[in-house]
Amino acid sequence: MLDLQFICENADDVKQNCEARGVTVDVDAVIRLREERNKLVGEGDELRRQQKETSSQIPKASAEDRPALIEAGKKLREQISGIEARQKEIEADLRAEQTQIPNMTHPDAPIGGEDDASEVHLSGQKPEFDFEPLDHYDLAAKHDLIDFEAGSRVAGHGFYYLKNDAVMLEMALVQFALCKLRDEGFTLHTTPDLARDSVLEGIGFNPRGDETQIYSVNDSDLSLVATAEITLGGALKDQTLDVKDLPLKFAGLSHCFRTEAGAHGRKTRGIYRVHQFTKVEMFAFTGPDLEQSNAVHADIVRIEEEIFQALGLHYRLIDTATGDLGGPAYRKFDLEAWMPGRGDGGSYGEVTSASNCTDYQARRLNIRCKSAEKKGTQFVHTLNGTAISCARAIIAVLENYQQKDGSIVVPEVLRPWVGKDVIG
């Protein structure tokens, strides 16, 4: 959520930004509703003042003055109730509009849609095969690594069982990522896999809308999380932090659940797009200025790159275009790993995503910071990034490390946890 005053004082910039991001919002309505609300607040404050004054006279008033004062107080109460009711309506409308406005955008982010992302650089080499490489689906079948039928039987399409060395591979990826993040100064967490809707909304998800990506639990205000970003960011909801403790760097291991509504009909073979996966996520709270959050953002991207470099995978780093940023991100970098079995002759597939959300999430989650020097508080900046998203990382490893005889070499950094050099 953007600051209301900022929206109204920079309406043209905000409108332009919405357009670049492909979001249709009525900024003028926000301005109008804010004015209406402010007027009501002013009137309400004045009536409340009169009400208090009247009430305070009653205890010391004589018996004959009392009825008139009580009557006056009653009238004031009615007026105040009327104003409060209208104010509530206006504020609901205002909030509904305001929350649809996306974050502002980094000036260097490319403008456009998914295809307009700019490639920052490439790393590593595409593997050369002197045979026709299989995709991860066939490789998994060959080595009995994933049971899709059982997944479908038990939970439906989009669910799966990892089996045998795939289990070890997933655990190894998790271990590798957690060790890396611990060494980078992150505080490690396992997190709840459910969260309150208010937390989901604070992070920027719509738990129960028509196009929701979220599974919600009936008769409760809980939903299954789509990422630990939700629970890591929500962990400090309503807290005021001391700036000298910032930045705070959290890492979280969680399951992620996504309905993938609207994604049907796309290529669904394998575990590229599934309803549940395991992920190690980074999250950071920084001081309230871009210099700090941009620096941490660069650091998060660096860590993601180092993880994929250590895994020996070829990838490209892209700077996501405005239309693909979503609501909260000010800037977003994705890592797309080379997947030899994807599409026709291989293609890049998104494996990580790192966003600087500036104060957009913090405002709605009410996460502030204060310093001894300055009076008052400010909203922190929040950032998030993927360390390892297991399903996608497994695809990349299986497909890139396959050999002519069908076996799969285990990347060296994972061997201590997988316990073998070669699968199959």
Add this chain to the structure above:
RNA sequence: GGAGAGGUGGCAGAGUGGCCGAAUGCACCGGUCUUGAAAACCGGCGUAGGGUCAAACCUACCGUGGGUUCAAAUCCCACCCUCUCCGCCA
């Protein structure tokens, strides 16, 4: 799941209808005193919105949301959370 207790400022803790945005203590900041420190004493010490050159001042906030009342931290209802005991359980 059953029974009970409770959620008040950074912390502790008073406050059961009006003079309470809230006593007191601790912590913290500034000052006096001191060679320095401690102690003692004096003053300050929440967040948000409005207002002002700046103040004064006004409004809201005592877990959250409703309600009763001229008036709510205080009474009523619902929910959330914490603690204790019992039961159950990986």
